[in-house]
Amino acid sequence: MEALIDVQHVWKLYGKFVANEDISLTLYKGEIVSLLGPNGAGKTTLVKQLYGELLPNKGKITVLGNNPTNRKIMKSIGIIPQEVQPYEDLTVWDNIYYLGKIKGVKTKQIYERGEDLLRKLELLEKRNTLAMKLSGGMKRKLLLATSLINDPKLVILDEPTTGLDARARREVWNILLGLKKEGKSILLTTHYLDEAEKLSDRIYFINRKIVIEGLTSEIKEKFSDWYELIDYDSGKTIRIKGEDELKKVISNLNGKFEVRLPSLEEIYLEVFKDVS
Structure with missing residues (x-):
């Protein structure tokens, strides 16, 4: 499988401050990958290295098979930096x-x-x-x-839907999903967890270093030892740990109910619960 972005053991330091610590990640042709993390987690610092605005102190970054500072590469990708304006x-x-x-x-x-x-x-x-x-x-x-x-092969978007209302965000989502169908590859940073869940093939949770990575389904499965059961007859939502306990509760229900795994937002809050 062709990797359009290949990051290997990248460190970015500002004096003694470590912004990125030993980060490795890949983005393959035709997929959408999201970087998620709290403010100050080093997402934008990493993204700037992907399009050559910053250089890593250690490690190697390859974009479309070349160094990100290659001028030909810049003409083959699309970028929306976080702070840029028209x-x-x-x-x-x-x-x-x-x-x-x-x-x-x-x-x-x-x-x-x-x-x-x-x-x-x-x-x-x-x-x-x-x-x-x-x-x-x-x-x-x-x-x-x-x-x-x-018409870029690779699109790097740092908070692309900031400031958009719900309808406009959905329109942008449809455009990005359309680009994916065309075989484009997209790297996305976002604070909207529903956006990441809707669009992403794979997700990297970052807080200076990679905390968790994987397919969206894999990450959700990793945190699937508890469930939420919504009893529509009583209107109550019950949080249940373990499949055995879930089966026991369900066996005593007669009306309509719904069982769901934790959302990506709930997983995010659990992963970063100790980050201020």
Whole structure:
């Protein structure tokens, strides 16, 4: 299986402060991988090393088979850094057009793909609006459009749906899932646990170092020694530990009920319960 991102034993230090500690991770062709962790966990520091803004102190990073600082690589990926903003003195269309030019996209392709992105992201009516006049959510949509204008093989998104309402977030999810169907690979950091659960093939929990990793289903199974049983007749929710106890409780129920495993959010809170 082709690894588009390969991180091996990476350390990033600022003096004596360790931001990333011996991190190894991979992202394969056609999958979405999420990095989850509390504020200050080193997610953005790691992501910046993936697109060459920062260099690791130790370890090796390979992106699309090359060093992340390779200029050709930069033209083959799409990026939304966490703190970036559109060029506010340019219109929505000019942001898309000039970013396409910077990435070496041919004019005809910019117009074709740019128009498609405007439609998908519901930015057509804002085409000639200056970026400074957009809402925070619209700016995030514009950034997503600029990151995709070069039809990248790999997309790196650091908090891409921050500031979007629930409907707009769902629209972005659909776009990302569509990119996955096209064979694109996506690395995502997010604080929205439902977003990670909906989109991710694999997840890395990070707090300076990798705490837990695996398929979303594997992580949930690891924490599946307890269940929540919702008794719709009584309206009560019962937390039950172990399958034997669950079977015993269910055998005494006559009405409608639902049994579910812990959500990714509940697992996250358990993993990081001692992190302030």
